Amino acid sequence: MWEAHPVTHEHPGEAAQGLLTPVDVRTLAEHLGVRPTKALGQNFVIDGGTIRRIVRAAGVAAEDHVLEIGPGLGSLTLGLLATGADVVAVEIDERLATALPGTVARVAPEVAPRLAVVHADAMDLTGVLDRVGHPTRLVANLPYNVAVPVLLHVLQVLPSVTSALVMVQAEVADRLVAPPGSRTYGVPSAKAAWYADARRAGSVGRSVFWPVPNVDSALVRLDRRQPPTTTATREATFAVVDAAFAQRRKTLRAALAGWAGSADRAERVLRAAGIDPTLRGERLDITAFAAIAEAAAAEAGSEA
Known part of the structure; x- marks a missing residue:
């Protein structure tokens, strides 16, 4: 059975704070037989500082009900649970979905009761809304290849989500937050603006991921607002x-x-x-x- 890696001088605070260390991530992946694939956009965050930064930027509080898309091995999941919030994690990979509750229970048993894991495709949340409930925030490290469709789908089918903090490819982040008239303004910018105000919430270095991606990443914060006043659908x-x-x-x-x-x-x-x-x-x-x-x-x- 996989066990959380003990605290070492290299990562003195992460295990103590109920987070996965880089060694934990690799060991757990090996134990599960998981080889990160480009097809699923799997790049796992291995840096505890980045996890804490994402949680802070998302503004998650104990009273929140958080939806996490693509929790992977559980690095961000543990950071979200540490705030006292309830977390629903939607994972398309059955092995990862099955293993996640046990991982959380071993690393931070006191927060495990506040986690619910749903094995589902995030592009088809309409079929699992009864289990997802009414989340107030979306926080996710979104797979690069489906980031925009997943984000727009969540904003459409879950009106209870009042804010989102997503980590995406830097180029995608630029398109999501671009204003009219700018070079990067386009379909993602306009459609996201139907639901929310979007802004960049920081850049993320490649070295915090395993495996290391070939592109830069960024954080985007979206705060829901009313759509335009119109009779058009x-x-x-x-x-x-x-x-x-x-x-x-x-x-x-x-x-x-x-x-x-x-x-x-x-x-x-x-x-x-x-x-x-x-x-x-x-x-x-x-x-x-x-x-x-x-x-x-x-x-x-x-x-x-």
Whole structure:
């Protein structure tokens, strides 16, 4: 049976504070037969200081109910539980999901009762909402290859989540927090803005992971706010966003032609929404995209 590594002079505080040491992480992975894969985006955090920094940036308190996506071997899970919060961890890898409760019980038995583990795909949370409950915060080291879809899905299906702190690839972080008009503004920026205000909460070095990734990472903090005031649905608004950025070098009149049915109709809808048809999508905020969707629906209704 795997046992937590004792405190050593190299990592004097981590085991004492109920966190996994780097040796623990590697030993546990070997015990479980886990070989981190790029397909699942598995890069495990091995630095206790980084874990504590993430928890602080997330603002987790004892009264919170935290949703963690992709807990892996449990490094961040233990840090979250140390705050006194309840944690629901959703893990797609069955071996990791099965092992996590035992790991927590061995490393920090006093916090184990506050952990619930769900073996599920985070992109299909609708099927496990009865077990997830009503989390107030999302905190996660998200797999690079699915970070944006997972984040948007959680914000959509779990309105109880009022804030999120996610660790993602630095390039993805830049896109999530980009304002209209910036070089990195695009679909992730606009769609995230429907749900929340997003900002960078710091950079994360490569050396805190095992295995060491080939890209830099960053923390993004999102605080939920009300969506734009509009009669347009989220689905209709997001369809406009997708169309506008599918050909981002084109003017909105041209980029939205397929979505609208013709360039002429796209121009009519844009003018009805009070938007210059010669602009590009990167100049619009989420409120403007909603206005376009609302204008399109109004025109369709008048023609019916």
